[in-house]
Amino acid sequence: MSDDLKPPDLATWQRLYDDRAYWQQSPDAHYLELQRVADDLLGQGAIDLDQWQDLKDKAEQIHRESPAINVAQEVDDPKA
Secondary structure (H helix, E strand, O other): OOHHHOOOOHHHHHHHHHOHHHHHHOHHHHHHHHHHHHHHHHHOOOOOHHHHHHHHHHHHHHHHOOHHHHHHHHHHOOOO
Protein backbone atom coordinates (compact mmCIF):
# COMPACT_ATOMS: atom_id res chain seq x y z
CA MET A 1 0.00 0.00 0.00
CA SER A 2 1.26 3.46 -0.90
CA ASP A 3 1.95 6.14 1.68
CA ASP A 4 0.91 8.71 -0.93
CA LEU A 5 -2.74 8.07 -0.11
CA LYS A 6 -2.66 8.86 3.61
CA PRO A 7 -5.39 11.22 4.85
CA PRO A 8 -4.49 14.86 5.49
CA ASP A 9 -3.58 16.15 8.92
CA LEU A 10 -3.28 19.65 10.39
CA ALA A 11 0.31 19.88 9.18
CA THR A 12 -0.94 19.25 5.63
CA TRP A 13 -3.44 22.10 5.98
CA GLN A 14 -0.76 24.43 7.40
CA ARG A 15 1.73 23.63 4.60
CA LEU A 16 -0.98 24.40 2.06
CA TYR A 17 -1.89 27.62 3.88
CA ASP A 18 1.79 28.68 3.89
CA ASP A 19 2.25 27.95 0.16
CA ARG A 20 2.45 31.55 -1.06
CA ALA A 21 3.31 30.57 -4.64
CA TYR A 22 0.09 28.55 -4.96
CA TRP A 23 -1.86 31.36 -3.28
CA GLN A 24 -0.47 33.98 -5.67
CA GLN A 25 -0.83 31.90 -8.83
CA SER A 26 -4.31 30.56 -8.15
CA PRO A 27 -6.03 32.15 -5.16
CA ASP A 28 -9.40 30.53 -5.84
CA ALA A 29 -7.94 27.03 -6.18
CA HIS A 30 -5.83 27.62 -3.06
CA TYR A 31 -8.91 28.65 -1.10
CA LEU A 32 -10.96 25.69 -2.32
CA GLU A 33 -8.17 23.27 -1.46
CA LEU A 34 -7.86 24.73 2.05
CA GLN A 35 -11.60 24.24 2.48
CA ARG A 36 -11.44 20.68 1.13
CA VAL A 37 -8.64 19.68 3.50
CA ALA A 38 -10.45 21.28 6.46
CA ASP A 39 -13.63 19.40 5.52
CA ASP A 40 -11.64 16.16 5.28
CA LEU A 41 -10.09 16.75 8.69
CA LEU A 42 -13.52 17.33 10.21
CA GLY A 43 -14.97 14.31 8.44
CA GLN A 44 -12.24 11.99 9.70
CA GLY A 45 -12.59 13.31 13.26
CA ALA A 46 -9.08 14.82 13.32
CA ILE A 47 -10.54 18.20 14.35
CA ASP A 48 -13.71 19.36 16.03
CA LEU A 49 -16.25 21.87 14.74
CA ASP A 50 -14.57 24.83 16.48
CA GLN A 51 -11.21 23.95 14.94
CA TRP A 52 -12.86 23.52 11.53
CA GLN A 53 -14.43 26.98 11.88
CA ASP A 54 -11.02 28.47 12.74
CA LEU A 55 -9.46 26.89 9.63
CA LYS A 56 -12.37 28.09 7.52
CA ASP A 57 -12.00 31.63 8.88
CA LYS A 58 -8.24 31.65 8.18
CA ALA A 59 -8.84 30.39 4.63
CA GLU A 60 -11.44 33.10 4.03
CA GLN A 61 -9.12 35.79 5.39
CA ILE A 62 -6.19 34.82 3.18
CA HIS A 63 -8.53 34.56 0.20
CA ARG A 64 -9.77 38.12 0.82
CA GLU A 65 -6.13 39.22 0.74
CA SER A 66 -5.35 37.37 -2.48
CA PRO A 67 -3.52 39.24 -5.23
CA ALA A 68 -6.18 38.62 -7.88
CA ILE A 69 -8.91 40.07 -5.70
CA ASN A 70 -6.79 43.07 -4.75
CA VAL A 71 -5.96 43.78 -8.39
CA ALA A 72 -9.64 43.51 -9.41
CA GLN A 73 -10.64 45.91 -6.65
CA GLU A 74 -7.91 48.35 -7.68
CA VAL A 75 -9.11 48.28 -11.28
CA ASP A 76 -12.70 48.82 -10.18
CA ASP A 77 -11.78 51.69 -7.84
CA PRO A 78 -8.26 53.06 -8.37
CA LYS A 79 -8.67 55.48 -5.43
CA ALA A 80 -9.34 52.65 -2.95
